[in-house]
Amino acid sequence: MLPRLARRLLVVLAVGGLLTAAAGAASAAPVRSAAGMQVSTITTGLQVPWDIAFMPDGRALVTERPGRVRIVGADGRLAPTPAATLAVSASGEGGLLGVAVDPQFAAGAPFVYLYLTTGGQVQVQRHRFAGDRLTLDGVVVSGIPAGDVHTSGRVRFGPDGALYLGTGDTGDGDLAQSPSSLAGKILRLPPGAHRNPAPVMPQVVAIGLRHPQGMAWQPGGPLFVTDHGASGFDGPSGDDELDAITPGGNYGWPLVRGANHGPYAAPAALWTQTIAPAGLAFVTQGGSTWTGNALVTGLAGQQLRRLTLSGTRVIADEPLLVRAHGRLRAIAEAPDGSIWVGTSNRDGRGSPRSGDDRLLRIVPPAGGPPAGAPAPTPTRPRRTICVPDPRARAARGLARTVLERRLLKSQRVAQRALRSIRTVEARAQGAPLRGVRCRTTPDPVRFSARQLLISQRITQAVIHRTAVVRARLADRPPPAAPRRTLTVKDIVAGPRQMRINERIAIAALKRVRALDARISGGELA
Template sequence: MRRLPPLLLGLGLTLTACGGSAGDAPASPGGSSSEVTTAAPQTLNPDRPPKVVDEVATGLEVPWGLDFLPDGTAVVTERDSGRVLTIRDGSVTEVGRIDEAVPEGEAGLLGVAVSPDFADDSRLFLYVTTGEDNRIVRTTLDDGVLGAVEPILTGIPNGFIHDGGRLAFGPDDLLYASTGEIGEVQLAQDRRSLGGKILRITPDGDPAPDNPDPESPIFTLGHRNVQGLAFDGGGQLWASEFGSQEFDELNRIDAGNNYGWPQFEGSGGSGQFTDPQVVWRTSEASPSGLAFLDGELWMASLRGQRLWRVSVKGDRAVRPRDFFVGEYGRLRTVAVAPDGNLWVTTSNRDGRGDPADADDRILVIRP
């Protein structure tokens, strides 16, 4: 795959079957970085480190999606059970199940996004693996009861692995969705397929009218398996993405850009593709959820079993630092709660972890 950047080689690091480094991408969309910096894990920090201050839920079954209602109630999806839960004041309530969800491998009931107009329309949006496809569906949550499920975008490829699944509303009130290439790597570069893409649609499921192709929901392509989406304070979209054997990625997402998979993994290469801002060894990341708070991106890591903090400086992401290494096992999703704390879900019951008695759980972290 990629050659190591010269700086990483100078550190004398050796790649195993899963390796990587940390680097910076170009400021201009579509370019290839001519400057790569690296940042090794730094578990000792001169500033105040984040701290786990509470657990708001325990005994969950692979919590995957997490978002908040206007009144501060959390909405959580469970990948394998198909349950939709609410959490308020420490009370966990099942509000419904998505019967269409078919859990298998990395598939099932995945992301959730609360409508920006929830106070008026009571809508939730869910990413669901069915027996036929991955799809985005719309439902309502009224008086603690989930309503009928309405598909708004179907035909996203589904598979045992790499199903994507993250949903997020942008500051433009449009819905962004990440999809995976389901292990069929050619789909990531196929503009006829919705696999291996970031999609941008209206709340009715139509392509956003100012998409690169106004008749297509595709916003960017060349992705392996994006698991995290977050908008920074300036409205810029960022995405965390699983690599293959060498590099996991944090990407700055710009409309119409091609992020290189499967031709490239990590930084360097052709100007036809956009480089990641930061890359990691896959043993240190396998990144999933992503959130932005006060100038920092927070990224949950599965195989890496840690929480990463990355500073956003203008259009660049810099200074990755890791926390809680191995303390809570696999970390799946991170979201900013209304009180300014972070909620982070564990994913130790997903078939790849070593669950403790309380798993899976949701941790409250003071940033």
């Protein structure tokens, strides 16, 4: 038997070793990729994974809408036995939805909070986690209206220690404005109220929301939520929103929609063409060019949007993973700095692929501020402005023949397409947009083979650059640049060649505009 002093020394060393290991794990640099964004599959065979929450030991709890809570290890292994299987009302958009882990989980409060529909209503339940199993410990909130649609479902703890939840309008827009209903609102339980033995009546933080599914706090900033716009039965489809939540704010649904909300709170960003924004997470850890950015998952859009903000204003919007994995819903930043995303192809509105649904792991690209540094403040981009060239007007006055006027018009269309593709390239890369100068040749416009060849080369460059952007969005290698085989000697200056030039220029402009609509998914507010 070891002497008492030796035993104490071993205990001290063991505890010290555990603390050192824990400190090392906590201070480990977040994972980053020097080769750009990297995407891999964590696990497959899930059924509509709706939300993700990480426990202090690095494992994740994943809710499946039919009523199961699954455990996924930090190594990506899916535990074969669910932590819980709950009786839920899984019709329509209901079921087991959001999940949140108690902020004091490791300090004697091993509770998990679940947002679900049951018995014709929405409840937030508190469950105790022990032995990899969840057991009901109490109902935190009850009596929230439920419906076949717009049940919302996100539940999150804020930086203030309070529990927040988003509720949908259940398909009845009037409830979002009704002071007597908890539907269509952002709700809050004061710190500590989530452990009350009896249900608590939540405070109303904001009203006038349709279906706010995404919820996350900007580092050092306010709460943001994503809100689905109308989808046909309650108005023309479109006008999805990203909203910066102000306590007491009214976000206007169903009274207003679009960018101009008049007396109501306007969105920080607006997608006029629906992407069905479902999940929202901020990249809070350093060492990445994404640090400080917001990531929004899209269901109908089948994509991930990376938003750059200046304060509460979105200044860049980059689409990622467009149609690469189908409908995307759940999203969370893991303790190691990677981003976990869940597909939702088995929710009745998608096209399941082999292995669906699945969890994806995204390693953000390296760069930006080092780990532990504050997120950078993005510079505000200039609007895309076409600065008129005073020489262009003189050039137009010099076009005298019909063919010369048509040539000048064809050149203007080609140059407009060139300006547009520059804007599209900047938007696709999330780069600042800069003013460009309208340039029309100041020389006397003569209908000649040389001028026709110049116009052709401009449009060919636009078509090639459009194809490069399309290939990058589809994760395909870019096409090779076209070889300049035509020379002035090959061009026959005449009406037939003029018609060819006009058609190519117009086709190039149409391609750019179609690509612009696909990338932007609607204009930002």
